[in-house]
Structure formats: C-alpha cells, structure tokens
Amino acid sequence: MQATSLVYYFLLVSLCIDFSQNETSALLRRQRRRMHHRGLRRSSSAEHKVPRQARMKFPDPAAVVPSISLVNIDDDVMGVFDSLIGLGGHESSYSVLPGKTGHCTANRMIMYDKAVWSPKPCITCLCSKGEVICDTTMCPPLTCPITIIPAGECCPVCSDTGSSLDSSIISLDDISEFSGDSPEPNDLDNTSVLSSAYTQTEKDELLRTELIEVKEKEGHKKDAKKRRKGKKNRQKYRGYHREKKPIRRKGNAKEDIEDESDEDDGTFRMPSHFPILVPPIEAPPLPSGCSTSDTTVSCINAKLKQIPPISDPDLTSLDLTGNSITTISDEAFNGIPNLEWIDLSKNNITSPGIGQQAFKILKKLKRLYLDGNMLVHIPSELPSTLEEIKINDNHLHAIDEDGLKDLKNLITLELEGNKLSEANVSPLAFSPLKSLSYLRLGRNKFRIIPQGLPTTLEELYLENNQIEEVSEICFNHTRNINVIVLKHNKLEEHRIAPLAWINQENLESIDLSYNKLYHVPSYLPKSLLHLILVGNQIERIPGYVFGHMKPGLEYLYLSFNKLTDDGIDPVSFFGAYHTLRELFLDHNELKSVPFGIDEMRKLRFLRLNNNKIRTVPPERICKAHLSDDDVHDNSEEEETEDSCLEHVHLENNYINTRQLSPHAFSCIRSYCSVVLKPQKSK
Template identity: 90%
Template sequence: MQATSLVYFFLIVSLCIDFSQNETSALLRRQRRRMRGRGLRRSSSAGHRSPRQPEMKLPAPVAGVPSIPLINIDDGVMGVFDSLIGLGGHESSYNVLPGKKGHCTANGMIMYDKAVWSPKPCITCLCSKGEVICDTTMCHPLKCPKTIIPTGECCPVCSDTASSSDSSIISLDDISELSGDSPEPNGLDNVNILSAPTQTEKDELLRTEAVESIEKEGRKRDEKKRKRKGKKNRRKYKAYHREKKPITRKEAADEEIQHESDEDDGTFRTPPHFPIPVPPIEAPPLPSGCSTSDTTVSCINAKLTQIPPISDPDLTSLDLTGNSITTISDEAFNGIPNLEWIDLSKNNITSPGIGRKAFKILKNLKRLYLDGNMLVHVPSELPSTLEEIKINDNHLHAIDEDGLQDLKNLVTLELEGNKLSEANVSPLAFYPLKSLSYLRLGRNKFRIIPQGLPATLEELYLENNQIEEVSEICFNHTKNINVIVLKHNKLEEHRIAPLAWINQENLESIDLSYNKLYHVPSYLPKSLLHLILIGNQIERIPGYVFGHMKPGLEYLYLSFNKLTDDGIDPVSFFGAYHSLRELFLDHNELKSVPFGIDEMRKLRFLRLNNNKIRTVPPERICRAHINDDDVHENSEEEENEESHLEHVHLENNYINTRQLSPHAFSCIRSYCSVILKPQKSK
C-alpha cells in the first residue's frame, strides 16, 4: 500500500511540473512576441536613427531549456527574459554611460535603466544597471506543411492556422503584461500539486485559457480605441479653437500615433519619434593654400585661377588676395550669398570678365576690394548695401553718370592710381552717393578739383595729380568738408581763389606740401587748425596771415622751404600766439631764432634744426624771469602765462653751446628735451 501511494505521489508531482513548464513556455512565447512587436514598431526610429549606424556584434542566442521568468514585483517590470539568462558573460558593443549610474549609451543615445529598444529587426536589447544585454528572437519549431512570416513578425506561422484562435499570435497593442500595468506572475506557486489533471483536462484548460485571453485582448483593444478616439476628438476640438483651421488627415494620423505612445505607460518606453538627421550636403574641399576660421575663408597667394566653389550660407568674409583670378561669373557667389566682405586685390580681373550679375546676389555685401587688377570701369549692378569700395591701381579711364548708381549707402570710395581726369569723369558721377564722406582720387590725371562732389563729403584726397588751380566754386556745396589733401600737385598761391575756402566752417586741415608756393597762402579757412606746407619754395610768411582764424591755428609745418630772417615779420604769427602747439621751421635758411616764439604760451614742440642759427638770445625762446618784487597778485593769471614748451630741436646749426646763456631755456621743464648736438663747424 505504501509503495502504491508513493507511486501516485510521484506521478502527481511529475504531472504538475510538466503542466507548469508548458504554462511557462506559452507565457514566455507571448512575452517574446510582445517584446518583438514593440521593437519592430520602434525600430524605424530607434534602430535606424543614423543612416551610418555601424553593425552591432550581438552574442549568439544560447539554446537551452526555457527557464522560469523572474518578475520584479516592486518595480512591476520583468527583470530577465528566459533567453537572456545565458548572455551575461558576452561583451556588448554598447558602453555604460559614465557619471550616470545605471544609464547606458547606444550609438550616441542615452538609455535609462530597464529601457528596451530594437537596434535591428528581430533583435531586442535591454539596459540593466548600466549593462546592455541583447537577444535574438527564437522561433518555436512548427510541424505544418506550409508556413508564412506575417508582416512585421520575425517567426513563421502555419498558413492554414494563422487565425485569431491561435493563442500564440498576440496583438502588438497588448503590452500591458510586459510594461507592468497589470502584472500577473505565473509560476510554480500557482500549480495545485494535490490534484493530478488528466491530459484531456489539460487540453481543455489550455483552450479555455486561450479563448479567455483572446476575449480579454479584444475588450482591451476596443477600450483603447474608444479612449484614443475620445482623446483625438478632444485634441481636434482644442486645435480648432486654438488655430482656427481644420486638421489635415496627415496631422490627425500623427496625433493618433502620438496618442498611442501616450497611452503606453510601460516602463520600457522609448521616445515614439526620433529626429532623423538630414545628411549635410558636402561642399567641395577648399583648394590647397586656403584656410577657414569661424565665418572667414582666406586664400591669400593660393595660386587660384578662379573663385573656388564654396557652399556655406554662414560665410561672411572671403579673402582672395594675390591670386591669378581673371573672371567672376554670374554664379560665382551663389553658394555664399551672405558675404559682407570680399577682397579680390592683386589679381588679373578684367572688366569683360566680370558677369553683369556677379555681385547682384550678395544682398548683405558691405566692403568690396578690387585693388591691383585690370579694370577699365567700375563693375555694374553692385549691391546697394555697399559701404566701402576700393578700386585703386587699376586702369579706370572713365566714370559716367550711371557708373555709381544705386550706391546710396556708400561711405568710402577709393579710386587712386587710375587714369581719371575732369575730362572723363562726369560732373553727375558722384550725384547718387548720398552718404559718401571719404573720397580718394590720388595718383590720377586731374588738373582741377573734380566737379559735382557730394554735399556729405568730409575728406578729399587728391595728392599726386596735376592740379594747378583751386577755383571759387569747387567747394561751394561741400559745407561739411573737414580735410583736403592737395600735396604733390602744381599749385601756386595766386592760383588759389580768395573765396575758394575762406568761408568754410568745418575745414580744419589742408595739406599743400610739395607744390610751387613761394609764400604762405592768404585767405585760408577761418576754421583751419592744421596747415602743412612742407617741401615748397616758401620764402616769406606774410604778417597777420593767421589773424582771422578762430579758434586759431594749432599745427604749422614749414619744413624744407627757403625761409630767411627777412621773410618772418614780428607779426607773422599774429593770431596764433594763443593757439599754436607745434611749429616746424627746420631745414630752412634761418640765421636766428624768429621773433614771437616767446609769445606762444601753448607751444609744446619747436623744430629749428638744420638752419644757420648761430646763437640763442635769453629772451627769444623763454621770457626773462620776473623778480620777486614784481610778482603779480593774480596767481591764476601767472599759471596761464607759464610756458608749455617740452621739446626743442636746434641740432645741425652753428651754435657754440658753451656760450649759451643759462636762462636761454629756463622755461623748459627738462633740459634733456633740448637737442643741441651735433652742431656744424664754421
């Protein structure tokens, strides 16, 4: 009797174990399908994020007896799959994210602990405490004559049994068990070991469970559809009142996909949409000799024969100085439309080689440098945004009335070293330049001041021309002019009209160096501060020539002339005593220190070197000391009367330094500021 009881007992235990293993295998198959379905649905966003994603080296699946799934009741998450148990010893192609405990990084993406994703179809990976474990889907062997692989599935199914009654085919929408919404762990604890069901009872139980599972899934799907539909309608209603426009079918589909992702509260959730980066359009590499930094490309002396094909909308500066470029096509700057500065100096660009619309696309261009080329006229259709143009040292031989049209924002124009003259520059050429303040026309062929200068002009440079005359009308419309440079021309003092510039209120600097002047010109502007007369043949400074100036002349340069003692009157500097700061009389023919210097109380710099001076009287540069009995009571007035002289140059004269009076330089603060050596011998 005892032997029989033991036999029945072991029979019951074996049946229970077999039953539990069958139940466990069925559950694991369902879980793997759900995991695979989730992975397939998200593989397009997570697995194919980058078009150049490298292949992952996944460990081969370990074949073995299915093991019991472990359920983490606290987290509501399945911890380990049956086919993942044997993968712990394999090295993964993913890395643990440093500094963040439990996080993983996969192909540049951060995965949180317990996150699941599918890098490739039929491959599922899990982030577990900083380690990535990947699993290849294992298919259950089938014993049917014909099998098919449904769309989106990894394993084949029997073609004649693939119906809704097959409990092994689970809907992708049913992921509640895997996500931990309603964990229902099935294990050996659920098996009643006191009763031994027969094979028929087990089959009936499996069929009943499959039917109940299908019905339950159907109810869940219907409920989710109702929820999605309700949420979609509510969102449409909100969107309608917010944007006042109908929602398109594409937008509704996108919303439905988003709602499905919102309803999925599983722990292994990954973002429903990953941005797919658009591969950048690769521009041709820069030629050798070119360099780039931030928003600038520099190709100086790079031996280029054409403008390199560059495609970079962020580029603002292009330097192509010192190459052999001859042409600029209409499409040369299409790839860099936001340029603000172009330097094409020292090339071989010709006027016929520039396309008519070459610069038209550059709507932000402010500076254009074309110095040292072979242009015969100013390029046409230049952008109206230009503020500075340099076309120095070319072959320009004409500027007509339309040559500078539409350049209303131009501030600086440089046209030095060309073949321009009053004969080939139209009087209306500068009329469109409503903002021009700086004009350089040096080293051309002008014989008179160009006509039609803009009213906004402040600085005019006409050096190294052939100008012989300054007429009364040439500056009538330039009331803002501040600087005029006429050095290295052919001016004589009697060819400067009395009313040429005397009434100018803003003219502060005139440079008449290296002309044919024999004395300091009269009728100078009232506002003049700087007068530069170096390198003429000036023999005389007329009396009171500076008397009408207000606030008064500050800088007078008369170096390299023919001034003598007779050419400087006691009143030659009248009007400048209280204002003159620098006086250059070096390299003349003076035999003594001129009168009036001791009256210049603001004078700081005096040059009398390279003359024929033999002595320095005590009171010619510095006033004699006042005795203590004659001290004025007004101390402030005494302070104003003190000399500010800091530098005196008297070298290269005939001065006997041993015979100089100790009071000759008493007003100078430091004797080291008086230069007396060397001196010439008799």
C-alpha cells in the first residue's frame, strides 16, 4: 500500500509540473527583470528592517530557477512557489524531526520531503530537505483606475464601476485592515511571517523604477487575467495572503498603477499602499562665494546685489559683509525666521530700501550689524529681542523719541561715524533702553554730552566729537557709569564743572587725551583708578589733586605733554603713593626725576624717556640705604620695603650712563629691566 501511494505521488507531481510550466514561464521572466532592477537594493535595505533571527539570504539573480508546483497529499492543497531553491540561509522556527533526514514536523504532524501545506490563508509552506519554508502570494500587476478585492481572495481585481459595490467586495483602501497581520503563533507552530517595511530610500527607488515597469506590466495583463480565472476555481481550497501595494498617481488622469512585490522569497509583505510622494521643495542653491557651516551662512564679498533666498528654520547666523545689497524687502527673512545674528556691514543699503516689516519676523534676533551703509535713520520695527545694534559709519542725522522704541533688551548700541548732535538727537531718544550699558557715539557732531542717558549706562564713548563742556547735570542719572572716553575733543579744565562727576561711586576710568587741558583737572571722581591725559598741553600737576581718591589712583598716563620740573610739586602725587602701579611721564620737558617716585611702593612701570633728564640721583627712584657705620650707630634702623619696580625707561635723555651711581637702581631686581640707551648728545 505504501509503495502504491509513492507511485501515485510522483505521477501527480509530474502532471502538475507540466500543467504549470506555461503559467510560470512568464512569472520567471518578470522575476528576472525585477531582480535586475532591485536585487541590490533589496539585499541591503531588507537586512536592516528584519530581525537578526529571521534574516535570510536573497537569491542571486543569476541563480533563479523556475517555479515548481507542489502538492500536499495530506491536505490536498495545490500551490505555486517562486524560487524556493537557494534559500538555505532562512532560519525557520519549525523543528526538523531528529533522526529522519528530509522530514519536517508542523502542527505536531510529520511532513515528508517536498510536502506542501497551507497553515493560514494566503500562506503556503514547503518541506525542503528537512527545512520548512513558507511563501506568500504574489499578485499580478493592474493598470485599471479602480481596484477591489473580492471576498475570499488575496489579490485585487479591476472594478468595472466605482459607484456601487457589493458588500462582499473589499476596497483597496481597506486592505491594511486585513493584510498587515502575521499568522497566529499557535497556528504556525510559533513561526512568524515577517512583513516588509520599506525605508524612505526604498520608496524613492520604487517610484523611479515603476515607470520602467509599467510597459512591461501592460504586456502581461492578459496573462494575469487568465491566472485569476484559475485562482477563482481553486480559492475554496487555498487562500492567498493579501499584500499591500504602493499606488502611483500620474497627473490628473486618476490612474492607479500597482506594483508587484519586490520580495521573491515571499517572506516579506509589502504595505497595501504608500502615500503619494511629493518631492520636497528645495530652496535655490546658495550663490557662488557663499559657504555654510552648521547653523551659519557666510557670503562675505560675494558680489551679491540682494539678500539670497534661503529657507532654513535652523539657521541662526547670516553674514553678508562686503556686498552690493541696496534693499531689504519685507519678505527677505521669511525662510529664516530663527536668525539670532545678522551682519550686513559694508553694503549700499539705504533707509528707503528697508521694508517696514523687514525685521519684524525675526523673533529671536539678538545682534544686528549695519556698519558702512547709507542709512539716514535707524530702521523701524526692530525686534524687541535685540541685544546689540551697530550702525557705525552711516549717514544718520537724527534720532527721534521713537527711533529706539521697544528695545528694552538692548545692551550695546554703536552709532559712531554719523552726523548726530545734541540738536538732532531727542533727549527722550534713549529712554526706552532699559538695559543699555554700552553706548558708542564717537565721530559725530556733539558739542556737549548728550542728554537723557540711560540710568543703566556703564560705558560711554564720545571720542572725536566737538565737546567743549561737561556740565554738572550730565551724569546725574547714570549712577552705574564706569568708563567715560572723551578723547579728541575740545575740553578745557575750567569747562569741566566741579560737580560733574566727583560724586560718582563707580566711575573708575576717564580718558581725556588730546583735549586742551593745561593742568590736571581737579574734582576728579573719588572712585577713579585710571586717568589718561595723553596729548594735552599740561604743564602742572597741582598738589593734593589725587588726595581725595579712595582707594586711590592706580594708572596715570601723562605722556606727550609740557610738564617741567616746576610743574610737579613734592605733594603732587599725594594720595597715590601707596596705590599707583603705572606712571607715564615720557615725552615731556622734565630735566630731573620728579620727587615722590621713591615713595611709590607699588609702582611697577615707570616711563621717563624722551625728556631732558641729565642725571639720576640715588634717592630719586630707590630709597637711599644706610651705610654700615650708620647701622652700628643707630639700633633703631628703619626697615625699608622691597620695591616692586619691574621696568624703568630712561632712554632718549641726556644721561651720562658712566656717571650714574651704583645705588641709583639698587631697588630693581634685574638691571635688564632698566632701559638707558640710546641717549641724546649735548
């Protein structure tokens, strides 16, 4: 009886092979074409998506063999398998029966070699040399506008009408409800059938290759219809697994073109449909001469005539220095709304060329540089987030009370090199600036200190103006001011009011260089540490002029003046003996080393070069030391502190270095710190 069954089995297999030869030949040709276009992509992308325990080796296109029809005698189910040979790398969870080579076990039943069964609708399994391999149904391509899935079938078919459908027909849009589930583990002996999940790269490649395959699919349309008729006759014995198909829509013709599954081994299932892929709208490329790095775009000296169209929400810095930009439209920054820093220096931007809403969209802007343009007024509607504005070297000729409105977070404002003066700057112009601490108004036309300075101001720079007076009310409200620079103006000492700054508690640095001062100003701030008086016509340092300062002056620069020996009193430096660190008296008319320098115990840097000094007495720079006899005679010897002097400049005087006393620089630790050459000749 067993021998008869085996003979019957082999005869039936031979008949099935002959019957399916014509049907499978077309499928083989289509498979080879797919493998040609997608073989490489499938092998790389699928391995990233499939768990390691379920990965398999894909067949080489050159090794593809014809499909074979197999029959499971026990279940009387007929199925078609594509390319089952060559899948030896598949790791199945089915158990191979020990001791019986070539036999498999499934659902607690022994399956002989080449036995076929269907554990789940649309899934068919094969026992091949003791290894169970499962496959899913492959659906033919369709080019009809509307597709449906009849009840009980796995593949979609064309629908003649789209208006009214029988309740037993399933819409293609609903396939995902049924086709994405794997067989139950209990039914498949704990075997999972993996569903495919395409990456974005696979989807793009799929759409690119579909156009190539459309013509090929149309040629197989008739063959597909014939196969469907045969499938309907067999559907009561075998179900086909429904596969999700990507849909391509072309133009306005509403034509849906379904693609075949890329996976020839049937282990993966394609999603029912992909959304229509619309290529992202890319911004025009950056002009030549521009570069990008992280969140910065730099177009320095790129010969641009307008702001390039950029669309990048992550961009935070834009540098357009040195171009020929003349206008900033209202839409210039619409694509880069998160900018924090913009540099438009050295262009040709005019005030009429800036749109009223140009900067309003920039809600995160902190720094705006517009140096070297042609602006006549500060741009309007600036973001309140700004912390720094630079509009140096323009043609600003006025700031009204609304010119800086809403800039409550502004810390730094630079308006140097314009045409501003007390006549065209409103006393209320700076009142909105509740956080301003750094203000530069140099190289303008001011004749007095601007009025209405912010109370938060810490540093004020007014160099290169025409200031002639410092009134007593100038700094009444700036109680935190720390630095005032008034160099290159027209100040005289009697035009500085006694109460102008003497009561300032935080003012530490004043620069009055290159004015018209004839002596060191009196009534200097009590807190002053740093006084620069270079390049005046100072002839005298009044006595006790530094005596009221606490803790005391540390840096005094009096270079390039007209100081003489008579202009320095023995008490001129009173109040600074114990604090002065640097004293510059070079380029004056001194004939001897001034008195009091030997009392400056913290002095580190002394400049007396380029004067008319002829000798250096031992006690003028370093305190005189007692002789050995005096030490024995006087038991109450006064101990002297070590000097801190590190650098002494005495070059370009009339000193005869050979006649200098060996004790002239005895308090200086290194003689190389004393510069004596060259000297002038008599």
